[in-house]
Amino acid sequence: MNAFNSGDEGFTPSPRSSAGDTASLRPPVRGAWFDPIFEYLCLSAATLLLASLGGLVISLAIGGWPALSHFGWSFFTSTTWNPVTDVYGAAGAIAGTLITSFVALALALPVAIGIAVYLVEFCPRAIARPIAIAVELLAGIPSIVYGMWGLFIFAPLFAEYVQMPLMMNAAPGSLAEKLFAGIPNGANILSASIILSIMILPYMAAVLRELLMTVPPQVREAAYGLGCTPFEVVTSVIVPYIKRGMIGVVMLGLGRALGETMAVTFVIGNAHGFPDSIFASGATLASTIANEFTEATGDLHTSALIALGLVLFIITFTVLALARLLLSSQKY
Amino acid sequence: MIDLADTATPAAAIMNEPPYDELVLEARNVDFFYGKNQALFGVDLPVRRNAITALIGPSGCGKSTLLRVLNRIYALYPGQRAVGRVVLDGEDVLHEQRRLPWLRKRVSMVMETQTGADPIEEEQVLRVGTDLARLRARVGMVFQKPTPFPMSIYDNIAFGVRIYHRKSKAEMDEIVETALRRAALWDEVKDKLHSPGLGLSGGQQQRLCVARGIAVEPEVLLLDEPASALDPISTAKLEETLVELKKDFTVVIVTHNLQQAARIADYTGFMFLGRMIEFGPTNDLFLQPKSDKTRDYVTGRFG
Amino acid sequence: MLGRDFLRNLVNRLFITACLLATVAAITALVFILWSLVVQGIGGIDLDVFTKDTPPPGSEGGLLNAMVGSLMMCAMAMAIAIIVGILAGTWLAEYGGHTRYGAVVRFLNDVLLSAPSILVGLFVYELLVRPFEGFSGYAGAVALAFLATPIVTRTTEDILNLQSHALREAGIALGTPKWLVTRKIIWRAAGAGLLTGGLLGFARISGETAPLLFTALNNQFFSADMTKPMASLPAVIFQFALSAYDDWRRLAWAGALIIAVVVLSINIIVRFIAREKKHA
Ligand SMILES: Nc1ncnc2c1ncn2[C@@H]1O[C@H](COP(=O)(O)OP(=O)(O)OP(=O)(O)O)[C@@H](O)[C@H]1O
Ligand SMILES: [Mg+2]
Numbered sequence: 014m015n016a017f018n019s020g021d022e023g024f025t026p027s028p029r030s031s032a033g034d035t036a037s038l039r040p041p042v043r044g045a046w047f048d049p050i051f052e053y054l055c056l057s058a059a060t061l062l063l064a065s066l067g068g069l070v071i072s073l074a075i076g077g078w079p080a081l082s083h084f085g086w087s088f089f090t091s092t093t094w095n096p097v098t099d100v101y102g103a104a105g106a107i108a109g110t111l112i113t114s115f116v117a118l119a120l121a122l123p124v125a126i127g128i129a130v131y132l133v134e135f136c137p138r139a140i141a142r143p144i145a146i147a148v149e150l151l152a153g154i155p156s157i158v159y160g161m162w163g164l165f166i167f168a169p170l171f172a173e174y175v176q177m178p179l180m181m182n183a184a185p186g187s188l189a190e191k192l193f194a195g196i197p198n199g200a201n202i203l204s205a206s207i208i209l210s211i212m213i214l215p216y217m218a219a220v221l222r223e224l225l226m227t228v229p230p231q232v233r234e235a236a237y238g239l240g241c242t243p244f245e246v247v248t249s250v251i252v253p254y255i256k257r258g259m260i261g262v263v264m265l266g267l268g269r270a271l272g273e274t275m276a277v278t279f280v281i282g283n284a285h286g287f288p289d290s291i292f293a294s295g296a297t298l299a300s301t302i303a304n305e306f307t308e309a310t311g312d313l314h315t316s317a318l319i320a321l322g323l324v325l326f327i328i329t330f331t332v333l334a335l336a337r338l339l340l341s342s343q344k345y
Numbered sequence: 346m347i348d349l350a351d352t353a354t355p356a357a358a359i360m361n362e363p364p365y366d367e368l369v370l371e372a373r374n375v376d377f378f379y380g381k382n383q384a385l386f387g388v389d390l391p392v393r394r395n396a397i398t399a400l401i402g403p404s405g406c407g408k409s410t411l412l413r414v415l416n417r418i419y420a421l422y423p424g425q426r427a428v429g430r431v432v433l434d435g436e437d438v439l440h441e442q443r444r445l446p447w448l449r450k451r452v453s454m455v456m457e458t459q460t461g462a463d464p465i466e467e468e469q470v471l472r473v474g475t476d477l478a479r480l481r482a483r484v485g486m487v488f489q490k491p492t493p494f495p496m497s498i499y500d501n502i503a504f505g506v507r508i509y510h511r512k513s514k515a516e517m518d519e520i521v522e523t524a525l526r527r528a529a530l531w532d533e534v535k536d537k538l539h540s541p542g543l544g545l546s547g548g549q550q551q552r553l554c555v556a557r558g559i560a561v562e563p564e565v566l567l568l569d570e571p572a573s574a575l576d577p578i579s580t581a582k583l584e585e586t587l588v589e590l591k592k593d594f595t596v597v598i599v600t601h602n603l604q605q606a607a608r609i610a611d612y613t614g615f616m617f618l619g620r621m622i623e624f625g626p627t628n629d630l631f632l633q634p635k636s637d638k639t640r641d642y643v644t645g646r647f648g
Numbered sequence: 649m650l651g652r653d654f655l656r657n658l659v660n661r662l663f664i665t666a667c668l669l670a671t672v673a674a675i676t677a678l679v680f681i682l683w684s685l686v687v688q689g690i691g692g693i694d695l696d697v698f699t700k701d702t703p704p705p706g707s708e709g710g711l712l713n714a715m716v717g718s719l720m721m722c723a724m725a726m727a728i729a730i731i732v733g734i735l736a737g738t739w740l741a742e743y744g745g746h747t748r749y750g751a752v753v754r755f756l757n758d759v760l761l762s763a764p765s766i767l768v769g770l771f772v773y774e775l776l777v778r779p780f781e782g783f784s785g786y787a788g789a790v791a792l793a794f795l796a797t798p799i800v801t802r803t804t805e806d807i808l809n810l811q812s813h814a815l816r817e818a819g820i821a822l823g824t825p826k827w828l829v830t831r832k833i834i835w836r837a838a839g840a841g842l843l844t845g846g847l848l849g850f851a852r853i854s855g856e857t858a859p860l861l862f863t864a865l866n867n868q869f870f871s872a873d874m875t876k877p878m879a880s881l882p883a884v885i886f887q888f889a890l891s892a893y894d895d896w897r898r899l900a901w902a903g904a905l906i907i908a909v910v911v912l913s914i915n916i917i918v919r920f921i922a923r924e925k926k927h928a
Contacts, residue, residue, distance in 0.1 A: 043511075052827070058736035059739040062736050073767065073774075136671075161904050166681075274857070307865065330763075421816070486817070504824075
């Protein structure tokens with residue numbers, strides 16, 4: 014009878030020889046008991062990461078609650094921030110944060126795209142690599158360095174060569190006069206935006222470059238094969254190819270700018286209230302917290318500062334989450 | 346073209362004198378699934394002790410898959426699933442039932458009364474238990490590309506042994522030397538045992554992997570196209586090694602090289618589209634194939 | 649027809665020129681920043697910087713206590729970050745990365761990776777400073793660890809995913825328990841990459857200021873007691889740069905230069921390791 018073709022039930026173990034017996038005496042694997050523990054440790058570490066983000070949100074919510082419940086909606090709409098009278102409204106800082114970040118982005122994005130496109134599409138190989146490496150290295154420079162540079166080098170130059178002439182030459186009563194009004198010391202919303210844009214520039218250029226390099230060469234070749242100029246290849250083939258990823262990069266840059274503390278705190282002038290010109294001093298959520306937190310006098314002041322932190326978290330989390338979703342769907 | 350008419354109803358494999366009385370390992374009616382994709386359809390494979398069994402067949406026919414079932418390496422990947430029986434020394438290794446040994450005992454006792462097997466022997470089998478790690482130590486594996494661990498030649502071999510035994514330095518030295526000698530690598534590396542395994546040539550790395558595999562004294566050694574990345578001289582050395590190893594071990598080898606199968610294998614199975622088409626002594630399979638497909642393949646008409 | 653081509657070429661030329669200009673302008677600005685950092689900072693660097701503590705305004709001094717504080721807090725933060733990050737990254741790569749929970753962890757880790765560091769400072773303030781009624785070096789280290797861990801986690805997962813399946817299978821095929829395969833084979837094969845992750849994390853936190861302001865605070869004097877407020881380079885730079893004293897500003901520039909040099913060197917080392925690995 015052919016044992017192999019009988020039904021499942023009819024299975025008979027084959028005769029066992031001595032070798033089989035020695036195998037059964039094989040000692041147990043050493044250290045196997047640690048397997049589930051190790052997996053559990055790894056899982057715990059991953060969970061700890063999750064818990065830390067959760068803890069962050071919860072602690073900000075708890076810490077900010079007294080101020081939020083005390084001021085209600087007016088916390089978000091009022092531009093008054095006065096530690097002396099203990100009245101706090103976040104609108105000025107929120108506006109400062111959004112304005113500096115978006116201006117910084119508007120300044121940095123075209124330049125970052127220019128750099129990335131130049132390095133990937135047009136630059137001779139031999140110098141493209143060193144430049145790319147330099148750009149990536151600069152992306153790692155701590156923001157406090159940018160802040161100091163902004164305060165001591167950039168702000169005086171900016172005041173002397175940009176702010177003063179513009180203010181002097183603005184016709185009285187014109188729109189320009191309103192736009193450029195402010196103390197000509199170089200510490201204002203616009204210089205903060207410029208410093209921010211310089212700070213996020215290498216980062217965005219580096220990520221954009223990597224994104225561009227994911228475009229398969231066939232795509233490029235196909236377009237060139239149709240007689241397109243390099244400009245047309247970039248705008249009509251390459252950009253559409255990485256569109257979602259580019260939006261992701263923009264959001265990442267924005268996320269960085271929104272949460273940046275040091276580079277901004279040095280040069281924004283730290284004035285509360287809604288900024289009324291781009292040359293006015295201002296404050297952002299992060300700079301307000303950095304400047305006042307350790308000196309906060311009352312509990313309500315501390316709580317209001319933490320509430321600012323909560324607002325900042327909600328804004329950046331939304332932006333960063335969108336960025337990651339867009340980037341991951343790009344499979345970059 | 347090949348006639349696929351019989352794919353709907355799996356035809357039983359043609360079995361030429363399979364060595365049923367000297368088996369160490371047997372796959373029976375194995376189906377395998379990569380998620381929803383079925384890669385094996387009711388495959389049988391008898392593996393004779395102290396022999397070389399070769400698996401041949403066109404690319405994608407499921408040879409690697411079958412090997413990966415035999416030591417359950419597939420279990421690393423969620424979603425991969427095998428159905429059927431794999432019996433190692435009379436013990437079903439595909440269905441781990443460690444959690445409920447008493448239940449398993451009941452079930453098999455019932456089965457025994459039906460099949461009339463010796464209950465005492467089954468009792469012994471049960472005592473062994475099937476532990477995945479131990480199964481893999483009993484059924485070793487060498488892969489297509491050499492996979493030396495990122496450590497010295499010596500440690501590459503000692504690594505596996507240390508998992509099971511605490512050995513003194515002298516004992517370990519001896520084990521390492523024996524393994525390297527058996528794999529025909531000793532003379533080439535005896536002076537640089539403590540240099541990295543990754544520094545060896547491809548062929549040497551592959552023999553190092555064989556040495557590493559046999560150092561833990563497996564009963565069966567599975568090799569998946571071990572020579573495909575090797576030059577002819579290294580291949581010849583590896584083949585010699587395998588024939589030498591046959592004395593102490595059982596070898597199952599997947600190969601695309603029909604001459605290689607003909608040279609070293611005692612038994613050969615021909616697989617096609619996830620099925621075992623024909624199995625038998627190597628000479629019979631190559632010289633008097635019973636299936637048309639086998640004949641077409643071994644005479645080089647396709648594949 | 650000819651006019652159209654002329655226009656196309658013109659646009660193309662303009663575009664390329666604009667890209668070139670952007671590159672040149674950006675490189676110039678960044679070189680200018682580094683150059684002024686060196687010019688301003690190098691004058692302040694002398695032996696005193698490394699041997700004396702931060703001075704009261706108007707007198708001589710150095711940055712010794714700040715550097716020691718930074719090193720201690722960074723070292724402790726990295727110890728935490730490496731342990732947690734490597735384990736978490738290992739879980740994502742080897743165990744649960746494909747599950748829904750794994751996807752959530754990976755996603756939130758990516759968010760944490762670029763979350764504003766000042767929020768981490770606030771969080772640790774609420775977590776460790778307020779309950780224990782005091783700023784401390786430990787709180788500073790924990791805050792830095794929160795920033796470094798996501799980086800280590802991310803690099804660990806990426807690097808482990810690059811290791812071949814064959815290597816894992818070869819380990820498993822010997823009957824090795826999975827944790828030993830991971831620890832002795834996979835981690836070792838990925839060694840350079842794991843080191844890279846640690847270094848990148850270190851580079852990131854060594855210049856972080858915001859999270860230290862409300863956790864370790866600062867300390868005018870030398871202190872190696874991590875239960876007490878602790879000086880750190882970034883915090884001292886922040887304080888001194890915004891002061892009105894020339895001595896302090898000089899030290900702030902020197903400190904900024906030191907941090908920049910450290911961070912740049914680490915990044916260069918990382919590239920070097922990555923290159924070596926590729927060539928090996
Ligand atoms: N990880 C996987 N996921 C899904 N399907 C797979 C996977 N690995 C293999 N397969 C499929 O299973 C079938 C058998 O593959 P297998 O690798 O066993 O073939 P093989 O006979 O070893 O081929 P080769 O000679 O090329 O190595 C193929 O159709 C293949 O596409
Ligand atoms: Mg294969």
